Every structure is written in C-alpha cells, then in structure tokens.
Amino acid sequence: MSSIGRYEQMLREAELRVTRPRLAVLEAVHRHPHADTDSLLNAVRGDLPEVSHQAVYDSLNTLTAAGLLRRIQPRGTVARYESRVGDNHHHVVCRGCGVIADVDCAVGHTPCLTAADDHGFVIDEAEVIYWGTCPTCSMARA
Ligand SMILES: [Zn+2]
C-alpha cells in the first residue's frame, strides 16, 4: 500500500474525513519527526503549494486530538509534532541548538516514574524530558 493509502486508512479508522491537507500533514510529520509548525507548513507546501497556514494548523490540531500525532513542547521551545504515538517514549533535548531525539521508555527500576502519592488520580503518562548537550554542540565547545 502506498503511504498515502496508509494515511487515508489512518484517517478513516480515526473516523476523520479524508482531506488533502490532512494527508499532506500526516506525510510531512512522518517525514520530519519533531518538526515545528513552520517547518511542517513549508514541507506541506511542497506537496500542496496553495494550502493555507490555517488549514495546516487545523489539521495538526485535529490529528493530535485524534491521537494520530503527538505534540511535544519542551519548555522554551515552540510545539513540535511526531507520528510516533502510543508508546509514551521520552525525548532528549539539546540546550544548545534545541535538537530533539527519541528515547525509549525508561526500563528497569524507575522509582521517579511511579508517583509516591497519586492523589486518587488514574495516571496514564509520566512526561519525561532529558536535557543536555548534543554531540555536535559538545564538539563545537571542545
Ligand atoms: Zn545541540
């Protein structure tokens, strides 16, 4: 199946109308994980030159609300989007250049991910962001 066919199926399974901006946004996020809205707008315009900023913005919101995309927003940065959803993976962010990479869910003994007191909440996610310096920025500093 072509990737567009796969995106059509994802939209149908989420009971969303299949529209060209939504397909183009899904494709752009799959191709550019952790990209921000402006970068995605540019990528989508490669396929759909006439698409409006609002259509891309609305598609990102709709797809995120439907669980097809995940929005992350490390502090001090604009919102980023990714298509890797449903696995509660974490992110490592460079303090220097802001580059973001995926980190698989913490494994083994992780006491800080188990709330000492859940205050009666049913907890379904622990948001973890690792901050540091990426290899490129480390090299530039050395
Ligand atoms: Zn960096």
Ligand SMILES: [Zn+2]
């Ligand atoms: Zn990610």
